[in-house]
Amino acid sequence: MSETRTMNSSDKLSVTAIKNGTVIDHIPQGQALRIVHLLSLLKRKFKIMTGMNLVSKRLGTKDLIKIENYILTESEANEVVIFAPVATINIIENFKVTKKINTHLPPSIKSVFICPNLACITHDEAVESNFDISEEGKQITLTCHYCEKTFNRDQVKVKI
Ligand SMILES: [Zn+2]
Numbered sequence: 001m002s003e004t005r006t007m008n009s010s011d012k013l014s015v016t017a018i019k020n021g022t023v024i025d026h027i028p029q030g031q032a033l034r035i036v037h038l039l040s041l042l043k044r045k046f047k048i049m050t051g052m053n054l055v056s057k058r059l060g061t062k063d064l065i066k067i068e069n070y071i072l073t074e075s076e077a078n079e080v081v082i083f084a085p086v087a088t089i090n091i092i093e094n095f096k097v098t099k100k101i102n103t104h105l106p107p108s109i110k111s112v113f114i115c116p117n118l119a120c121i122t123h124d125e126a127v128e129s130n131f132d133i134s135e136e137g138k139q140i141t142l143t144c145h146y147c148e149k150t151f152n153r154d155q156v157k158v159k160i
């Protein structure tokens with residue numbers, strides 16, 4: 001593994017190290033809770049620690065999530081990219097980074113988002129939401145399969 005990052009001292013002060021699990025670092029400030037809901041981390045009863053508004057050389061301020069005793073799947077890691085395009089997702093074993101999960105933006109995402117269009121059929125019928133995801137420059141947009149409207153990622157709410 002070529003890229004192993006060591007935590008800087010401000011991370012260590014703010015968020016306790018985990019022995020085994022996954023660390024999602026370099027989350028844009030304000031997006032950690034959306035990712036917690038996106039991955040259903042609370043529902044699944046994982047032990048998680050979040051750091052918010054931490055100092056980051058790359059981002060200015062950042063959020064960070066540590067999930068104890070769980071390794072994100074590749075598709076979960078890819079979903080994180082929707083809210084955190086430059087996130088670093090590392091697997092921790094015995095307090096050390098053993099692997100970095102490579103991510104790419106998924107082409108579509110089912111069931112986790114609510115369509116912001118109130119007239120959309122997904123609000124009345126028992127259908128799973130389904131959005132196509134696209135990226136233009138730094139803008140990530142989601143297009144609803146049903147009403148075909150396109151939304152900025154910040155307009156789309158995660159089902160809780
Ligand atoms: Zn819709």
